Amino acid sequence: MKNIPDAPFMTEMIRTTTNMYNHGWDERNGGNISMLLDEEEVRRYLTFPAIVRTIPTGFSAPELSGRIFLVTGTGKYFKNVQYDPKKNLGIVRLANDGAEAEVLWGFSDGGRFTSEFPAHMMSHAARLKADPENRVVMHCHPANLLAMTYVHDLDERAFTRTLWQMCTECIAVFPDGVNVLPWMLCGTKEIGEATAKKMETARLCVWAQHGVYGAGRDLDETFGLIETAEKAAEIWMKIAHLPIRNTITDAQLRLLEAHFGVHARDGYLDA
Ligand SMILES: [Zn+2]
Secondary structure (H helix, E strand, C coil): CCCHHHCHHHHHHHHHHHHHHHCCCCCCCCCEEEEEECHHHHHCCCCCCCCCEEEECCCCCHHHCCCEEEEEECCCCHHHCCCCHHHHEEEEEEEHHHCEEEEEEECCCCCCECCCHHHHHHHHHHHHHHCCCCCEEEEECCHHHHHHHHHCCCCHHHHHHHHHHHCCCHHHHCCCCEEEECCCCCCCHHHHHHHHHHHCCCCEEEECCCEEEEEECCHHHHHHHHHHHHHHHHHHHHHCCCCCCCCCCHHHHHHHHHHHCCCCCCCCCCC
């Protein structure tokens, strides 16, 4: 039996939470990550069944029953994950049609998974339908994307087009665009359901006046997705109040679409 802190998924999670904190995306206990794990890989590090305790989830997700996730803990600081992964992270298996989460490892101070667990699990279910290879759901508070939601139209097409126009490679990184959820109370089943609905059509969903959700096949891809959108938002926040003399036209976005072999979201380009 190998030592669980040595597992590649654990190393990657620790590096990612540290990096996100260093980017200023996860102040205090802000942000949360969940990553679907391969059961065979987990078995190399944990003896099954090794249920430490069971926590009710407050929702139903039959399609995820039996699936295992590495999740950040509620109230925990990303900056501290590297110093005490066993306290700040947990490995849980969904049981009883998703109504319960069995803690297999971690949350060692008696803690539990992120308060945004419903939004994470429902988003996993939605993304797995769109892409069976999806593994990661990530939430954080990048300043420029957040700032944009105070001053930019929240229409998803308009929001996406603005970001595509801010950096040449944006359309290649998120051709499916950015969905936007108007302000809602966080930590609830309702925002979970609304986020999952948005995740059916895009891997990025901005929570107005709050932050962003991203989804992807691994931690790097998901981090990179948010990083790229946040960079574009930063450019926009730097220039939006200045007279705009140049931009990336729709014809040029079409050229990029063809060059990178991606499919821009239907109806989002005029030309
Ligand atoms: Zn948040």
